Amino acid sequence: MHDLIRQAEALCQRSGMAFTAPRRRVLEILAASETPMKAYDLISKAGEGGQATKPPTVYRALDFLCQLGLVHRIEQDATFVACNHAGHSHPMALFVCNTCLKATEVAYDEVVPILEKAAEVQGFHLTRLVVEGRGQCRDCALAA
Amino acid sequence: MHDLIRQAEALCQRSGMAFTAPRRRVLEILAASETPMKAYDLISKAGEGGQATKPPTVYRALDFLCQLGLVHRIEQDATFVACNHAGHSHPMALFVCNTCLKATEVAYDEVVPILEKAAEVQGFHLTRLVVEGRGQCRDCALAA
DNA sequence: CCTAGTATGTTATTACATAACACTACCTAC
């Protein structure tokens, strides 16, 4: 799991950005979590042990990590998850299991041009795309 | 614009659901709005004139209208928009213009099987799909 | 040094959403 932290360090170094304590802390917590986390769970977790951590600190760290593609925000339910495929920035869909709540990342490169074309027909030029889903993951399907 | 209201009435009648006053009110306000609305703008708008309207009333109406497909929730920014293509339930992507904030609905039937297949490869069975975008609409592109 | 840029700390507030319970209207089975 500490691969992610090392990747983050490297990524920041290359782009001349600071991988500061709160950013590291937030990423560590997310990387250790099996499931996507809500912001306020993250805030209280980050505050455990050391000094109290306030919302802006965590939200700023999250913004930073999201921009780097190390963390994704799941719009459906306002949760955050560490990215398994850090570094590169493939378009990735996030599918969340209704049972175990784990998130699965799925590449959707194929559909991007289709959606872009469908939008363009109506004169709409896409700059950002959000693809998310809900359903049942393999493990939970087998368990049932 | 009152087409939508009439459609809603018909739809409710057919399914034996009540198209009550708060539901009608919320739908009217959304139908009259050029752009998607935030929940609390809706709440204060609904409260204008008559009696005060509280959050639960509006949220309940929104849940109801969303289930019927008469209204869509835009997850990216927690706004709500009346559906232009009411009644049927095609999968529809919502693309929001960064400039004028209007929402454009785009059918994405084609991409559903692709995403389903991509998910299935990882053993994930999709039950719900959210596709949203940001960008620039035709009018704003021409104006620029 | 000192100052411009970047990031964090802190307080307060705004915005989004729902839990819980009381009440009403309507319908239907007896």
Added chain:
DNA sequence: GTAGGTAGTGTTATGTAATAACATACTAGG
């Protein structure tokens, strides 16, 4: 017709998500 269920609304209170605004600290370049 009346008891009891169902569906919906009204109301209070609270929980949860996110940011504004301003003060403070760290660091690199002149």
